[in-house]
Amino acid sequence: MPMSYPSLLQTLSTPLLKSVAPLLFGVLCGLLADTVQAQSPAKILIVNSDATVNKYRQVKEAFTLQIGTYAGRIINFDVQQSGHPELLEKLIKDESPDLIYSIGSQAYQLASQFGGSKPVLFSSVINWQRFERRDNSYGIANELSLTQELSLLRFLLPGLPRIGVIYDPHFSAERINEARAQAKELGLVLVEQTVDDEHPLAQHLDSLLDKIDILWLIADPGVLADRVTVETIFSYSSRHKKPVYTYSDAFMNYGASLVVAADTPTMGRQAANMAQAILLREPLKETVQSPAGSHITLNACQLGKLDTRYNADALDAVNQLLECH
Amino acid sequence: MMIKYPTIFRQWRAWISVVLWALLSIPIAPAGTPETVFFYNPESSVDNFAALKAEFDDYLSKQGAYSFQPFSERNTFEVMLAGKPQGVYLLSSWHYLQLNAKTPLEAKLVGTAKGEPQQRKILTAKDIDNIPALAGATIAGAGSEDYLRSQLQQMLGASYAALMPKIKLLSVPKDIDALMAVSFGMASAALSSENSLNKLALINPKQHAQLKTLASGEKSFLLIAAVAKPSQSDAQPLLKIIETMQQQPDGEKNLKMLGLDGWKRIDALDTSLVKQLRLP
Numbered sequence: 001m002p003m004s005y006p007s008l009l010q011t012l013s014t015p016l017l018k019s020v021a022p023l024l025f026g027v028l029c030g031l032l033a034d035t036v037q038a039q040s041p042a043k044i045l046i047v048n049s050d051a052t053v054n055k056y057r058q059v060k061e062a063f064t065l066q067i068g069t070y071a072g073r074i075i076n077f078d079v080q081q082s083g084h085p086e087l088l089e090k091l092i093k094d095e096s097p098d099l100i101y102s103i104g105s106q107a108y109q110l111a112s113q114f115g116g117s118k119p120v121l122f123s124s125v126i127n128w129q130r131f132e133r134r135d136n137s138y139g140i141a142n143e144l145s146l147t148q149e150l151s152l153l154r155f156l157l158p159g160l161p162r163i164g165v166i167y168d169p170h171f172s173a174e175r176i177n178e179a180r181a182q183a184k185e186l187g188l189v190l191v192e193q194t195v196d197d198e199h200p201l202a203q204h205l206d207s208l209l210d211k212i213d214i215l216w217l218i219a220d221p222g223v224l225a226d227r228v229t230v231e232t233i234f235s236y237s238s239r240h241k242k243p244v245y246t247y248s249d250a251f252m253n254y255g256a257s258l259v260v261a262a263d264t265p266t267m268g269r270q271a272a273n274m275a276q277a278i279l280l281r282e283p284l285k286e287t288v289q290s291p292a293g294s295h296i297t298l299n300a301c302q303l304g305k306l307d308t309r310y311n312a313d314a315l316d317a318v319n320q321l322l323e324c325h
Numbered sequence: 326m327m328i329k330y331p332t333i334f335r336q337w338r339a340w341i342s343v344v345l346w347a348l349l350s351i352p353i354a355p356a357g358t359p360e361t362v363f364f365y366n367p368e369s370s371v372d373n374f375a376a377l378k379a380e381f382d383d384y385l386s387k388q389g390a391y392s393f394q395p396f397s398e399r400n401t402f403e404v405m406l407a408g409k410p411q412g413v414y415l416l417s418s419w420h421y422l423q424l425n426a427k428t429p430l431e432a433k434l435v436g437t438a439k440g441e442p443q444q445r446k447i448l449t450a451k452d453i454d455n456i457p458a459l460a461g462a463t464i465a466g467a468g469s470e471d472y473l474r475s476q477l478q479q480m481l482g483a484s485y486a487a488l489m490p491k492i493k494l495l496s497v498p499k500d501i502d503a504l505m506a507v508s509f510g511m512a513s514a515a516l517s518s519e520n521s522l523n524k525l526a527l528i529n530p531k532q533h534a535q536l537k538t539l540a541s542g543e544k545s546f547l548l549i550a551a552v553a554k555p556s557q558s559d560a561q562p563l564l565k566i567i568e569t570m571q572q573q574p575d576g577e578k579n580l581k582m583l584g585l586d587g588w589k590r591i592d593a594l595d596t597s598l599v600k601q602l603r604l605p
Contacts, residue, residue, distance in 0.1 A: 316584035
């Protein structure tokens with residue numbers, strides 16, 4: 001004869017379980033509520049400084065694709081197109097989004113101004129450190145860290161151990177300290193030259209370029225003050241037959257040999273992962289992350305003219321290869 | 326009654342006719358002639374299609390009326406392939422095996438790196454010591470999300486199936502980005518090839534020493550050069566040009582852009598290896 005098991009009702013009717021049932025029910029409801037809260041689709045407001053800017057468009061597309069179904073609803077606000085940035089304040093009040101993702105400096109400033117207690121996430125903000133940050137502010141930096149830049153330089157041009165760098169201590173002292181430690185790890189020597197009001201750049205360029213294998217032009221507003229300064233740096237480097245390594249494709253026209261910048265779509269994907277972590281209240285190692293992807297332009301033509309070899313095994317990592325055609 | 330056009334207009338008409346005739350007379354090769362090399366690789370996210378097109382077109386045009394057509398979108402590549410255009414297809418072995426089920430292809434060559442036709446994917450981490458600790462973690466890797474997820478599933482096996490939805494994937498352009506993302510704290514673990522981990526050891530031995538291997542996958546082939554089935558005899562000259570690329574400096578450089586340093590003929594591989602490219 002098959003054994004008969006007690007039904008759930010019978011089990012619950014035992015005196016012991018009768019007494020603990022309300023407690024169990026409460027715990028179960030609590031767990032369910034937490035799960036629902038954690039998994040319910042979020043409402044995200046994307047504030048874009050100008051949707052017609054290609055880089056902003058790319059980063060937004062990547063964000064939207066990566067966040068996927070986690071975002072139940074995405075509301076868009078284009079600062080440029082709206083013509084009335086103050087409309088954002090009303091939109092935030094009306095919609096009460098769970099998170100505001102701001103793309104570009106203008107969007108970030110407005111989101112911070114009108115966002116109240118909502119978490120504000122940013123990307124594509126040039127030199128984000130210049131803005132005041134609140135506790136509910138998170139982001140993906142627009143520039144690779146100097147340590148990343150140095151590692152990729154070592155990867156692409158391994159035969160150039162003496163790296164010259166010009167910086168203004170008011171802007172870059174801390175970053176250069178990190179870079180110095182990283183250079184040591186990579187077996188590189190950082191030959192540093194500081195500039196300030198009393199010691200203008202041209203005074204030092206000849207002596208610096210004599211001591212180095214490559215000039216590393218970092219994003220330092222104290223150094224790259226104007227177009228004339230940039231032209232002076234490239235003109236001296238060319239005269240000394242030294243390649244220039246830098247962070248933006250804008251310098252290709254001046255004759256940069258290697259440019260390593262942040263990869264735009266990766267920033268959007270990183271922002272989406274960070275948004276998810278913020279909404280799930282997961283612990284974050286860093287509230288502002290460096291970009292995880294790189295975009296590399298190698299000017300093989302210029303390197304050839306300077307008789308400088310590059311690492312051919314790194315060619316599959318190069319996005320743009322400029323040859324002398 | 327005949328309409329009389331001014332002389333100048335009659336001259337224009339004549340010129341337009343000449344130009345149209347000249348345009349129509351230009352021999353335009355239909356898309357997908359055996360002179361085209363089609364390329365799509367979901368194992369890399371490096372947006373270098375313009376560079377690849379320029380370099381390969383330059384190299385191939387010196388060998389004959391050949392051209393190179395890279396694809397950034399999987400769907401577009403597969404739609405094109407479904408039309409069975411004539412040519413040689415360069416694609417990842419993972420994609421080749423998936424495609425073969427619906428669009429019969431025949432692998433002819435396999436790419437090599439450091440002389441090896443296969444590579445192994447590995448999962449490395451810095452501050453994570455075991456697989457269960459990956460719950461909630463971000464894993465960075467190069468390639469499409471589909472590809473990364475399938476590699477991870479294969480690596481972790483059925484016993485960790487419940488872990489997969491708890492992992493966040495971050496697609497980055499290349500392996501070295503994924504490995505550096507772990508070193509610099511943007512990701513908890515990296516999915517990369519063993520070859521790339523070896524490259525990191527050359528760039529930064531200290532960072533390399535900090536990474537631990539949590540899991541590794543089965544070896545898989547590098548890039549495959551295939552033709553549509555039934556095999557086209559007229560694709561042989563183009564296959565020969567691809568096979569001998571490493572013998573010329575420009576060809577060698579272009580191979581490096583694909584992460585390769587040579588090709589091996591499929592029929593020259595061990596039978597046990599060739600079996601991996603056949604459908605069950």
